[in-house]
Amino acid sequence: MNTVLTIIILRFLTACCSNLNTVGKDFVFDFARPDYRLFAFSVKNVFSVACSFVGPLLGLLLYRYNNNDLSITMLYISGLYLIGLVLFVIVFYFDFKEGEYVSVVQLPVNQEDNKKETSEGAVSTNKQKGIMDVFRQIMANSQLRSVVIVYFVTNGIYKTQVLIAILFIQTPWNDGGLGINADTLVIINLLTYIPVAIMILISPFFVPKRMGYSSYIGILIAILGFSLLALPFIRMTVSQNSEFGYVWLVFLIQSLINCSTPKMYSPFLNFLLNKNIERKSRTALNSITFLLSNISAVIIILLIVPLFSISIYSPMFQSIRPFNKFVCFILMDVLLIATISFIR
DSSP states (O other): OOHHHHHHHHHHHHHHTTOTHHHHHHHHHHHSOGGGHHHHHHHHHHHHHHHHHHHHHHHHHHHHHTTTOHHHHHHHHHHHHHHHHHHHHIIIIISOOTTHHHHHSOOOOOHHHHHHHHHHHHHHSSOOOOHHHHHHHHHHOHHHHHHHHHHHHHHHHHHHHHHHHHHHHHSOGGGTSOOOOHHHHHHHHHHHHHHHHHHHHHHHHHTTTTSOHHHHHHHHHHHHHHHHHHHHHHHHHSOGGGHHHHHHHHHHHHHHHHTSSHHHHHHHHHHHHHHTSOGGGHHHHHHHHHHHHHHHHHHHHHHHHHHHHHHHHOHHHHTTTTGGGGHHHHHHHHHHHHHHTTOO
16 A cells, blocks of 8 residues: 555544544533532643643654654554553443442532533433534524634634744744754743643632633733734844843743643633533534634634745745734734634
8 A cells, every 4th residue: 555545544543533522521521520620621631731742752752762763652652542541441431430429529519500410411311412403503602602713713823823933933043033943942842831731720710710711711812912923023132142041032932822822721611611501412512612623723724824934935025024024923813803802
């Protein structure tokens, strides 16, 4: 079989087995007690973000440890997946039984949530709802529709800005970028995980008790918009000779960006969506948000990433240097500003 075709088939199968969002979120929602669901989503997100920040570095170190042998490295990684599968079966099939968490761990329960769960369960026990049925339900409900739109746009911007930021940071200094090498960038992003994890874990303690969902999300979107513009602004205000100094500036800006991405408030969006829809619709709902976030990422990446190369190297944009490097960041900010109108 052709090597390229084999890779495509394997990537397709990998993607089919990676869409844990379709059942993972409603699994977390059903497994956790009502008063602890938001915190459960936050803990899940901490590990998800850890995979994004720490995973690439660990993979690179494992690859180098195996003398750059990709086959052996993939074998090790496959072994980790098998260990995870065994642990999942032991914890959730052998060690726990349905309803056991209620009798073993007596935690305070929100009675209103329990009543709602009962009523929803009574309504939805007859039929598992499909994607189209739930999509029509979302379109008919203004609150659900607004949350899904925010989810759609911000997740697309998040995945796009990750690419744009990496490209800009590693673009050579003479071409208008920051000229920071890959090893330094890996360390910068690894260090930013610390404030990101702290923010995710402490946010359920003051949201929504002291700050409403919409206010918190709106503030983070505003910080993200400011930080995205601050990244190219560094290039205009620092000298190439001050590498040590501006590396710390990049670390600060990257920390602000990573502490204000949708990963910071997606636990709240997932909690609100799953809480405000009946149980038999949750898998379809989470499938919809997963599909929409990926569609959004594909569309925005296809629009903005090629524009980054054009704005940096095209003679037309070269004529407006040094402002040409702001083009993509401003465009992402415009999309973020448009999203704010749906936050309520």
